[in-house]
Amino acid sequence: MATLHRAPVPALRALVATVWAHDPSPGAPASPGAREHVLPTGATHIALRLDGPPLRIYAHAADPLGQQLGHAVVGGARTVHHLRDVSQPSASVGAMLRPGAASVLLGAPESTLAGQHTPLDQLLPASEVAALSERLRACGDGARRLALFEHWLFVRARGRPVVLHPALIQVLQRPAHPGQRVADLVRASGLSHRHCIALFRQVTGLTPGQWLALQRFNQVLGRAVQPLASWSDIAAACGYADQAHLANSFRDITGLTPSAWRRQMDPVEPRHVPQVLEPRPRPP
Structure with a gap:
């Protein structure tokens, strides 16, 4: 299995935070029933599967x-994880967008996409999405893809720059820190x-409150991928009242306890965690 994950070309960096391409290992077997927890980033994503079954998610x-959902989807900003089917290996490509980029690239503000997955051909002409998918399938490897x-993103963006309110730019670029509150963001905006x-x-x-919660969660993940970092130290460094407060928040966002996440996660892809089903109790 090979995953290429990098910053976009300079011409796209005002719109796109990262791009990625995934290729399964040759001859990778199917894993019937396999699912994974996909942890939220707080951003809008575009993803296209190029083979295998359409994307399937679970409530x-x-x-x-x-x-x-289909093979080409837009994942709106989410505050909690979702579960997806990973039973069949598939090649894919995608991008994580910056705030305001969905309006430019997809013609829809992030507020209409948040908390759900939307088929890409509901936002763009179906013929354009089909042609893009066909051309991507013809590429020989992830780099070419x-x-x-x-x-394609550059052509869609050409002549349509992101225009954010100056006060909002200041707020979004302000580094999050433990203890930061919504009132602090509002005051910094001047609005x-x-x-x-x-x-x-x-x-x-x-909302600003949801964004701050995810910024803090991102800080937790950044520290927790280090195996020797204790959860109590992480809680203190990231502004949680105590370890129990961190554990409850972590479980609400990820669907996993911190210890279960750490056992199952891959440090290279800490936001994609295999679901482990608890064994059913035997009937008496």
Whole structure:
């Protein structure tokens, strides 16, 4: 299995945070029933599967059927994990967008995409999505696929720059720190509370409170991938009241306890964690 994950070409960096391409190992076997927890980033994502079955997601661990979405989807900003089917190996390509980029690239503000997956051909002409997928499938490897995908993003963005309110740029670029509150963001913006929250939701899909919670969660993940970092130290460094507070918040966001996440995660891909089903108790 090979995953290429990098910053986009300079011409796209105002719109796109990262791009990636994934190729399964040759002859990789199917894993019937396999699912994974996909942990939130707080950003909008575009993803295209190039072979195998369409993307299928599940509402919760006990959901037997899930929802089939298609091969090309937009994942809006989320505050909690979702479960997806990974039973069949598949090649894919995608991008994580910056705030405000969805309006430029997809014609839809982040606020209308948040908390859900939307088929790409519901936002763009189906013929364009089909042609892009066909051209991507014809690429020989992940590097060529990424170059083609970036060119498609560049063409869609040409002449349509991201225009964010200057006050919002200041807020989004402000480094998050433990103890930071929504009132701090609003005050830094210089806007009224209502105006700041409305603008923030439009370009991120999140409220300032949700964004701050995810910034803190991101800091937790950054520290927790180090195996010797203790959860109590991480809780203190990231502004949680105590380790129990961190554990409860972590479980709400990921669907896993901190210890279960650490046992199962891959440090290279800490936001993609195999689901481990608990054995059912035997009947008496």
